[in-house]
Amino acid sequence: MFSKFFYTLKEKGLEISLGEWLDLQEALDKGLCESSLTQFYYVARMILVKSETEFDKFDMAFEECFKGVKTETEVGKNMLRWLDKSDMMELAHEEARKHLNQVEEIQVDKEDVEQKFKQRLKDQNEEHNGGSFWIGTMGKTSFGNMGGNVGGVRVGGQTGYQSAFAVVGARKYRDFRDDKVIDNRQFQMALRRLRQFSTKLDIPKSELDIDQTIDKTCNNGGYLQIEMMKPRKNAVKLLLLMDSGGTMIPYTRLMNDLFQSVNKSNHFKDVKVYYFHNCIYSKLYKTPECENGDWIDTEWMFRNVGSDYKVIIVGDAAMAPEELYSNTGNYRGPNGGLSGFEWLHLMKRHYKKIVWMNPKMAPGRAPWREAETAVKEIFPMYKLTVKGLNEAMVKLMANKQ
Numbered sequence: 104m105f106s107k108f109f110y111t112l113k114e115k116g117l118e119i120s121l122g123e124w125l126d127l128q129e130a131l132d133k134g135l136c137e138s139s140l141t142q143f144y145y146v147a148r149m150i151l152v153k154s155e156t157e158f159d160k161f162d163m164a165f166e167e168c169f170k171g172v173k174t175e176t177e178v179g180k181n182m183l184r185w186l187d188k189s190d191m192m193e194l195a196h197e198e199a200r201k202h203l204n205q206v207e208e209i210q211v212d213k214e215d216v217e218q219k220f221k222q223r224l225k226d227q228n229e230e231h232n233g234g235s236f237w238i239g240t241m242g243k244t245s246f247g248n249m250g251g252n253v254g255g256v257r258v259g260g261q262t263g264y265q266s267a268f269a270v271v272g273a274r275k276y277r278d279f280r281d282d283k284v285i286d287n288r289q290f291q292m293a294l295r296r297l298r299q300f301s302t303k304l305d306i307p308k309s310e311l312d313i314d315q316t317i318d319k320t321c322n323n324g325g326y327l328q329i330e331m332m333k334p335r336k337n338a339v340k341l342l343l344l345m346d347s348g349g350t351m352i353p354y355t356r357l358m359n360d361l362f363q364s365v366n367k368s369n370h371f372k373d374v375k376v377y378y379f380h381n382c383i384y385s386k387l388y389k390t391p392e393c394e395n396g397d398w399i400d401t402e403w404m405f406r407n408v409g410s411d412y413k414v415i416i417v418g419d420a421a422m423a424p425e426e427l428y429s430n431t432g433n434y435r436g437p438n439g440g441l442s443g444f445e446w447l448h449l450m451k452r453h454y455k456k457i458v459w460m461n462p463k464m465a466p467g468r469a470p471w472r473e474a475e476t477a478v479k480e481i482f483p484m485y486k487l488t489v490k491g492l493n494e495a496m497v498k499l500m501a502n503k504q
Contacts (some may be wrong), residue, residue: 108168115160119151126150340373346418347378347391354462381422383446385439405453413499414457420475427474447481458495462487
């Protein structure tokens, strides 16, 4: 069972060293898991997982290996149904809470409560409300919910009995993954990396220069002399080019999140956004509909959007090779007599800081794999995930491209 767990963890993408695995075996030998699957879950995660971004992978592997294992403290569906009284006993619950507020804190023998709980799970075969022995509601037993006992095992109710599988089933760590396709907030967090502060911009001195104010005041014999300075503003200028339509339709919401995030990031010195379909040619569109005539010349962009702009191209590079290499391969709008491959090289020649973000990254032998591989040879390409976007931002801010 544990060998399978090791290999399943590796299959889910967790990097586990032999030393870490031996540490887990030692923890088991020393009884740190206390013969509890839930305790084993937390001990194994503590030893084997290095970052919260990997918690979800660990949970998936744990569920795959141990979901069918019956535990002594596993609460069945009938038991949870018996204990679900949230709508029926609201008034009684309030009375119980008043009683609890009057009960002094007591010391509880955890092992004794756990043993009794296991035995009740084996013996109980019907619903109980009130009383002081069975698992139920409104009583003085140590097990259940809405009762008058302090320090027992809560089962059901608003929180429920917390087993390892309650944590696993909730998939509460899925948003921590760094290979997750990102949302609006994560876009904004990543875009903050594109910061290059400067005081050389042509803006008024509107911030208090504390150091200079102190110096001038001291040199003035204590007579206050205020000194102002230009605020440090982000000097980064951003050019965003997004593929639209066709195979990018499934990613429309993602593209909209990116567009909104860029526009909300008002700390950039300048932002320009244009669209293309499949590949960049002689025209770039002003809107994602990519309608003929509603465009600008790509060469106009070269002349008017300087080479100091940092460029993010977003697209899946999902096109047939002839659309990339042929000078007649553009299926929407003119190509200026050049192939898409040649236009991409012109982009690379003009802009020194440029990356390509891909929401798909073709697996295996996809029909467009050849085009994607060719694009990768021109631009650094990253998958449009949290990890990929962060790596792309670091690339754009590096001293050397």
